[in-house]
Structures are given as C-alpha cells and as structure tokens.
Amino acid sequence: MSTADRLSAITESATLKVGANADRMRREGIDVISLGAGEPDFNTPEHAKAAAVEALEANFTRYTAASGILELREAVAARYRRDYGIELEAKDVSMAAGGKQALFNPALALYNPGDEVITHSPYWPTIVEQIKLASAKPVIVKTQSEDGFAIHADPIIDAITSRTKAIIINSPANPTGALIEESELARIADAASKRGVWVIVDLCYEQLIYDKQAHNLAKVLFDRTRDRAVIAGSASKSYAMTGLRCGWTIGPPELIKACNTILSHATSNVSSITQKAALAALAGPQDEVTRMLNEYRVRRDNMHEWLTSHPGIKCVRPKGAFYLFPDISGLFSPGGVNSSAQFAEELLNKEHVALTPGEAFDAQGYVRISYATSPENLRESANRILRFAESIKPS
Numbered sequence: 261m262s263t264a265d266r267l268s269a270i271t272e273s274a275t276l277k278v279g280a281n282a283d284r285m286r287r288e289g290i291d292v293i294s295l296g297a298g299e300p301d302f303n304t305p306e307h308a309k310a311a312a313v314e315a316l317e318a319n320f321t322r323y324t325a326a327s328g329i330l331e332l333r334e335a336v337a338a339r340y341r342r343d344y345g346i347e348l349e350a351k352d353v354s355m356a357a358g359g360k361q362a363l364f365n366p367a368l369a370l371y372n373p374g375d376e377v378i379t380h381s382p383y384w385p386t387i388v389e390q391i392k393l394a395s396a397k398p399v400i401v402k403t404q405s406e407d408g409f410a411i412h413a414d415p416i417i418d419a420i421t422s423r424t425k426a427i428i429i430n431s432p433a434n435p436t437g438a439l440i441e442e443s444e445l446a447r448i449a450d451a452a453s454k455r456g457v458w459v460i461v462d463l464c465y466e467q468l469i470y471d472k473q474a475h476n477l478a479k480v481l482f483d484r485t486r487d488r489a490v491i492a493g494s495a496s497k498s499y500a501m502t503g504l505r506c507g508w509t510i511g512p513p514e515l516i517k518a519c520n521t522i523l524s525h526a527t528s529n530v531s532s533i534t535q536k537a538a539l540a541a542l543a544g545p546q547d548e549v550t551r552m553l554n555e556y557r558v559r560r561d562n563m564h565e566w567l568t569s570h571p572g573i574k575c576v577r578p579k580g581a582f583y584l585f586p587d588i589s590g591l592f593s594p595g596g597v598n599s600s601a602q603f604a605e606e607l608l609n610k611e612h613v614a615l616t617p618g619e620a621f622d623a624q625g626y627v628r629i630s631y632a633t634s635p636e637n638l639r640e641s642a643n644r645i646l647r648f649a650e651s652i653k654p655s
C-alpha cells in the first residue's frame with residue numbers, strides 16, 4: 261500500500277512501541293517491568309470518576325458543542341485566571357481529546373507548507389511529528405545536559421528566519437524534566453512578537469513541578485504577545501486520566517475558531533462523559549494533585565540516587581514531570597553496547613525492564629525512565645538496571 265506523502269517522514273510513537281513490546285512479553289508470561297509509559301499509575305480522583313458515572317446515569321451521552329461544554333471551558337478559564345492571573349474567558353478555550361490534539365489543532369490551523377517551526381531537543385517526539393504532519397519543517401535547537409537541559413532564549417531567537425511560523429516550548433519538558441525560566445521565555449516572546457511569530461507552550465506537566473519556582477508562562481506570554489500566544493494543556497497527567505482523553509487549547513479568538521472548525525470535521529466533541537469528569541477534576545478539590553506530586557518527588561529522589569550510584573550512569577535531577585533522563589554513554593564500548601537503542605533492547609531481553617531509548621528524543625547516549633510506577637517496581641527495576649550496567653561496563 262502506498263500511503264500519502266505526508267506520512268513518508270513520520271515515525272510511530274516510540275514510547276507506545278516500548279509499551280506494546282512489554283505487553284507482548286507479559287502475555288508470554290515474562291515478568292517485565294515497564295518504565296516506558298508516560299502515564300500516572302495513580303487512579304483518577306474519586307470525584308472525577310463519580311462525575312463520569314453520574315453523566316452516564318443521566319444520559320449525558322449526546323453530542324456537545326465541538327469546542328466542549330460551556331461549563332468546562334469556563335472551568336479551564338477560571339483555573340488559568342486563578343493560577344496565573346490572566347484575563348481569560350470560556351470563548352478563548354477549545355477542548356480537545358488530550359494534550360496531543362490540543363497541540364495538533366493549532367498546528368493544522370497555523371502552518372503552511374514551507375513554514376518553519378522551532379522547538380528544543382531532547383524533545384517529546386509528537387511535537388516534531390505533528391509539525392511534519394501539518395506540512396511544516398521542524399527546526400531543532402539542542403539543549404545540553406551540562407546545565408540541566410535548560411532552555412535558553414538565545415539559540416532559539418537565533419534560529420528565527422523569515423520562514424519561521426511558530427516556536428514551541430515544552431516546560432516542564434518531556435523527557436528531561438527541565439523548566440524554562442520566565443525571563444528566557446519573555447525574551448523569546450519579545451523577539452517572536454517583533455517578527456510576527458507564534459509562541460506555543462505545551463503545559464501538559466504544569467502541575468508537576470517539584471520545587472517552588474516562578475513558572476507563570478501563561479502570564480509572560482499574555483503580557484507580551486497575546487495575539488500570537490497559544491497554550492496547550494491537559495488533564496491527563498495532573499488528574500491521572502490519560503485514557504479519558506481531555507486537553508485544551510487556549511489562544512486568540514481567530515485561532516480558537518479555527519481549532520473548533522477543525523474539531524467539527526475531525527472528531528467533534530471530546531467524549532461527553534470525559535467532559536463531566538474533567539469538569540469535576542478542574543473545579544473540585546486539588547489535594548490529589550498535591551498528593552501525587554509528593555509521591556513522585558520521593559520516587560524521583562530514590563530512583564535518582566539508586567541509578568547514579570553506578571559510575572557509568574550520570575543523571576540530572578529533573579525539576580518537573582515524572583521522567584529521569586540518564587546519560588548512559590559511560591557504559592558504551594566499541595565491541596559491546598554502543599547505542600541507547602541497543603542498551604534498551606538488551607536490557608529488555610536480559611533483565612526484562614522496558615524503557616525508551618534516547619534516539620526517540622533526539623538524544624543518543626540517553627534513556628528515558630518513567631517513574632510513574634510503584635515504589636516496588638522502581639526498586640526492583642533499579643536493581644536490574646544496575647546489574648545490567650555492571651555486566652556491560654567497559655573494562
């Protein structure tokens with residue numbers, strides 16, 4: 261079968277593939293620990309689940325507006341008004357089936373063939389694949405492990421050309437857990453505003469930041485470039501509801517209108533039941549979010565300590581999200597393991613631990629470890645990784 265040209269440069273999601281391989285081995289009866297998935301192992305908060313059940317019981321099972329029900333869009337706007345002090349109303353919000361679609365709708369709405377879109381690496385692969393799917397060209401600015409993969413303004417501003425349509429910033433970032441400083445985003449926003457370039461921030465992990473740090477990216481953008489600022493958010497990680505599929509796009513009126521038009525012909529509304537669950541999650545008590553964050557912090561610190569006890573493994577302590585992104589190149593040797601992909605493959609085969617190789621994120625020499633799994637799994641997988649590291653370390 262020959263698929264359309266737009267698919268020729270697209271690769272399937274590496275993280276989903278890792279999960280599928282681990283599932284297959286599990287079905288064969290092998291005791292695999294998967295550190296591949298980017299999804300909370302916690303349950304969806306009770307009040308969100310109750311709202312979903314209630315919606316079903318009340319036969320709230322029909323089409324809604326493609327953009328989402330008004331109360332939900334109001335709840336998103338209210339949360340951003342409260343948390344970030346920005347002016348926002350329901351009409352500025354378009355609901356989507358997850359943060360993925362919340363990013364994809366603006367991509368389809370904004371990019372033309374030949375447009376360039378700048379983003380930073382190591383990146384979450386979907387950002388780049390979506391740019392390509394929307395017929396534009398990704399321009400990648402690399403960040404460095406030496407300074408914690410910090411996202412600096414200068415190289416991003418230097419990458420702007422007359423063809424640049426947008427800049428996408430993901431903070432907290434997947435896979436590095438890095439945060440952009442407000443001052444750096446401010447400089448990017450000022451430069452973008454002068455050149456008529458859009459700035460899109462992916463805030464999918466906005467509620468998973470470990471230490472107090474100024475991270476009001478919404479306000480930074482709204483104060484500088486309101487007409488070309490886009491925020492993509494998601495209920496998936498904050499409220500442990502990945503499977504329910506709920507995200508949102510916030511932007512200026514014409515863009516939101518375009519996103520709603522795309523939705524109306526692509527998927528129509530997010531599941532009506534999901535919308536009620538998300539409404540309860542956003543408008544209800546937030547103590548579950550704090551509880552999960554506190555638990556992730558303990559897991560991060562433990563896993564970081566265990567893994568870096570091996571001299572061949574170096575790792576920045578992430579500031580947000582729930583991934584470690586260790587540098588394992590110290591374990592490479594010419595006749596032995598010499599790529600992240602080989603490391604991941606041999607680790608899976610020999611020690612039955614699934615993780616995602618750095619190649620998927622444009623970062624050879626690294627692997628991504630999701631610590632959104634039980635403390636027991638983390639302890640056991642760390643033991644297995646350390647045993648594997650010892651078995652392959654260069655002599």
Ligand SMILES: Cc1ncc(COP(=O)(O)O)c(C=O)c1O
Pocket residue numbers: 298357358359360361384430433434462464494495496497502506507
């Ligand atoms: C950086 C980033 N943005 C957005 C998303 C979207 O998540 P979802 O579509 O499940 O809301 C993810 C999921 O892994 C992510 O890592």
